[in-house]
Amino acid sequence: MSxxxxxxxxxxxxxxxxxxxxxxxxxxxxxxxxxxxxIRRLVGLALDWCLALMISWGLYRLGAVGAGAxxxxxxxxxxxxxxxxxxxxxxxxxxxxxxxxxxxRLVGVGITATGERSWPWFVSMTVRxxxxxxxxxxxxxxxxxxxxxxxxxxTVATRY
Numbered sequence: 001m002s003x004x005x006x007x008x009x010x011x012x013x014x015x016x017x018x019x020x021x022x023x024x025x026x027x028x029x030x031x032x033x034x035x036x037x038x039i040r041r042l043v044g045l046a047l048d049w050c051l052a053l054m055i056s057w058g059l060y061r062l063g064a065v066g067a068g069a070x071x072x073x074x075x076x077x078x079x080x081x082x083x084x085x086x087x088x089x090x091x092x093x094x095x096x097x098x099x100x101x102x103x104x105r106l107v108g109v110g111i112t113a114t115g116e117r118s119w120p121w122f123v124s125m126t127v128r129x130x131x132x133x134x135x136x137x138x139x140x141x142x143x144x145x146x147x148x149x150x151x152x153x154x155t156v157a158t159r160y
Contacts, residue, residue, distance in 0.1 A: 021144050025114055025156055033112075036159045038145055040107050047103025052087035053079070059086075088129050095125040100160075108160045117154030128153035 017024055022035035056079050059065045066078035094101045100110040117124055131137040131149035138147040146156055 018143050022156065022158075024144060027156070027158065032159055034159050035145060036107075036109050036157055040159075041104075041109055041145075041157055044101070044104035044107040044109050047106055048091065048101050049083070049087060049103075051102055052083045052090060055086045055090075056080075056082040084133060088133050091129045091132070092122075092125050095129070096122045104157075105160075109157050110160055111150075111155050112158045114154050114156050116151075119154070124153040124155060128155055 020029045021027075023029065025035075028034045056065070059082060060075070060079055065082045066075055069075045069078050091101055095111055098105075099112070104110065111125070111128070113121070113124065119127075128149050131152055132147075137149045137152070141147040142151070144156070150156055
């Protein structure tokens, strides 16, 4: 393949527009509005999941879910499935209303629209949350550390 067919002159190196996470989206490199690291976002996710588990346990103790479960083998799936539903509902509602969840807010992370989608915010947050609950789309991400769930919803995680 010749240099011309690759789009460059002889000896020229193709310049990549990647400089730091978020520069291609017009976000700052550091501080408020920048893309947070993976660890910060995982801690926020873990905090949200723990909150969903606590709410699920409370619902079980009140008899609102799993009333017919007699053994631990029956209780564990009920609690985990309830936690997933609580997590999804909590995420959709809080992200729609405030652009963040309890766990994300504690670690200083919010969700911001990139302008890639003209969907209503509620639809974007629903798509994002459903794909996040499927896990695989969230763990496949690009150089800006935007998971497939963020790319599909037209969103990006940003720092407060």
